[in-house]
Amino acid sequence: MGLNVVLRSAVMRGLAGGPRVLLVACPGGTAVRLAAEAAVGERGGRLALTPAEADVLLVAGEPAAELRSAVDVLWGQMPGPRRLGQAARARDVGAVLEALLPGRGDGGRAARSAPWAPSGGDGETARLGEPVMAGRGEDRDGLRLDVLRVPLGPVLPDWPAGLVVDTVVQGDVVQRAGGRVLPFAGPRRPPFWHAGKSPDARRRRTAAAHLDSLGRLLAVAGWEAAAREARRLRDRLLDGEPERGVRADVGAWRRRVERSRTLRWATDGLGVLTPADAAGLGVSGPAARARAPHDATARWRRWLEEADGLLAGGPVRDGGPRGSATVEAVPPSRGLLAAAVERMPGRELSAARLLLASLDPDPDELAAGRAPGGTRGVGVR
Numbered sequence: 001m002g003l004n005v006v007l008r009s010a011v012m013r014g015l016a017g018g019p020r021v022l023l024v025a026c027p028g029g030t031a032v033r034l035a036a037e038a039a040v041g042e043r044g045g046r047l048a049l050t051p052a053e054a055d056v057l058l059v060a061g062e063p064a065a066e067l068r069s070a071v072d073v074l075w076g077q078m079p080g081p082r083r084l085g086q087a088a089r090a091r092d093v094g095a096v097l098e099a100l101l102p103g104r105g106d107g108g109r110a111a112r113s114a115p116w117a118p119s120g121g122d123g124e125t126a127r128l129g130e131p132v133m134a135g136r137g138e139d140r141d142g143l144r145l146d147v148l149r150v151p152l153g154p155v156l157p158d159w160p161a162g163l164v165v166d167t168v169v170q171g172d173v174v175q176r177a178g179g180r181v182l183p184f185a186g187p188r189r190p191p192f193w194h195a196g197k198s199p200d201a202r203r204r205r206t207a208a209a210h211l212d213s214l215g216r217l218l219a220v221a222g223w224e225a226a227a228r229e230a231r232r233l234r235d236r237l238l239d240g241e242p243e244r245g246v247r248a249d250v251g252a253w254r255r256r257v258e259r260s261r262t263l264r265w266a267t268d269g270l271g272v273l274t275p276a277d278a279a280g281l282g283v284s285g286p287a288a289r290a291r292a293p294h295d296a297t298a299r300w301r302r303w304l305e306e307a308d309g310l311l312a313g314g315p316v317r318d319g320g321p322r323g324s325a326t327v328e329a330v331p332p333s334r335g336l337l338a339a340a341v342e343r344m345p346g347r348e349l350s351a352a353r354l355l356l357a358s359l360d361p362d363p364d365e366l367a368a369g370r371a372p373g374g375t376r377g378v379g380v381r
Contacts, residue, residue, distance in 0.1 A: 018044035019101055022054035022078070024071055024155050027162035027363045028184045029061020030192035034212075035090040036060045038235050039097050041228075049157050051077035056100045059086040060093070062186035067162060070155045075118040084118060088186065147175070152353065154182055158219040158227075162363045165341060165356065167349070174352050177344040179337045181366045191364035194320045207310040208237040209321035210286070210303040211250075217300055217357040218257070221266050229253050247311035254304045267296035271343045271355040281342075282335035285323025287359055296358035322362055333361035 021040045025033035036058055040047060048054035051074050059071060063086075075084060083100045087093040152165040162182040168175045193209040196202035215230035233253065236246050257263065272295045278288040286306055290298035310316065318324045323332030336359040344352040 018046065019056050019097075020048040020054045021045055021056045021058050021097075022048040022051060022074060023157075024057070024059045024063070024067070024074065025161035026059065026061025026063045026067060026185065027182055027367050028186055028189060029161060030364055031090040032060040032087055032093060033161065034192075034235070034238065035093040036087065036097070037231060039093050041232075043097065043101065047157065052079065054078055055082060056097075057082065057084045058097065058100065059084075061161070062086075062088050062184075064183045064185035066182050067154055067185075072118050074155055146170070150349065152349070152356075156353075158216045158357070159353075160356075160361060160363050162367075163337075163361070165344070165352075167344065167352070169349065172348050174344045174347050174349065177341040177352070179341045179361075181363045184367050188367075191320065191362060193322075193362065193364075199316065202316045203310045203314070204237050204243065206316050206321045207243075207307045208234045210307040210310075211237070213321075213357075213360040214257075214300060214303050214307075216360060217354070218263075220354050220357040221263055223260070223263060226253070226257055226260075243311045243313075247308065250308060250311060254308060257304065258301065263300075264297055266354060267300065267358060269293070270296040270347075270351060271299075271340070271358055273299075273339050273343075273359075277339070278335070281338050282330055282332065283323065283339055284332050284335075285318050285321065287336060287339070288323065296355060299358045320362075320365070322360070322365065331362075331365035333363070333365035336361040337366065 019040070021036075023033065023036055023040070025036075037047065045056075051057075055078075057071070057075055057078060063071060071084075075082070085096045085100045087096040148169045150167045150169045152167060153159050153163045154161075163179065164182065165177055165179045167177045193205060193212075196205040211230045211234035215227045215234065218224075218230060219227035230253070233246060233250055236249075237243070272293060273283065273287060273290070274294050275288065278284070286302040287299055289306075290302040292298070306314075318332075320332065322336060325331055340356045340359045340361065343355055347355060
């Protein structure tokens, strides 16, 4: 990292007025991640988009070995002063974050707030997401371009927890992609978004899940203000606020989102998933119900429509917000991940990220029912 980048990030952190928290969510740690996002906002902070602009690194959940290694790399990329902490449970987030805020801890790394000591970074490990040279290949125009292996995840901002999409890129265009989910480290629990025994609780939880997915997509698209509002509305539902009041604000926010020409320009025609394709991949839920032309725009519109319908008292249509498991008990998110990686070749990396966000597979679903420490992957050539 150059001196100018360090100085610029330090100035921006000072101007921000609150902590800039780089949040790493672990598989199975959805409840902790939601609590952390809310706690950062309550303390006047912002979620950082890069290590260079962060002063706090907060791990939400319990990371297994590979995810710990990724956290070590992030730590090595952060300029000082920097602090590291981990909250294994949602109820621990407030206390851990308070201990990490500038002026309230010990002024050092705060590594004692995590059960492991970071192995440094600082020149000891490759930079996270750094492309690895894999050879040279012919471009469509006859030019010989570098062929690079570029992993997306597992610790990108606004990225599904613990998901890794391994890509082969020529120029800035994806040639091949394959997805996998890192293993759980903590106790195995049902997916967070499937909770809720009563119809009212399931309806509220499902609407909140759609708002969570919308917040991630809007953030990846670069519309951070709309993403923050989606998360605030989500949190109000999860906090038990009456649905009628939340629905009124969802309606006003929805109209603003649907009128955005910039958002539609970014998502129109992206990742078309026809009903026949969805059926073949085992995709159900909102992604399968999206109307023609069945692209990313149709999918985020479907999330908006179904969230509003649920808040109006409509029924929950599936076993979870992403659909129902197949007769072979395959989670719907497995089909969503397969649909995403199949449609990445030929796309630039930024479009590939937006494509994945428009399908938003849930790693908690992908890992549920799997033997501890196991991984599953899907990919195409």
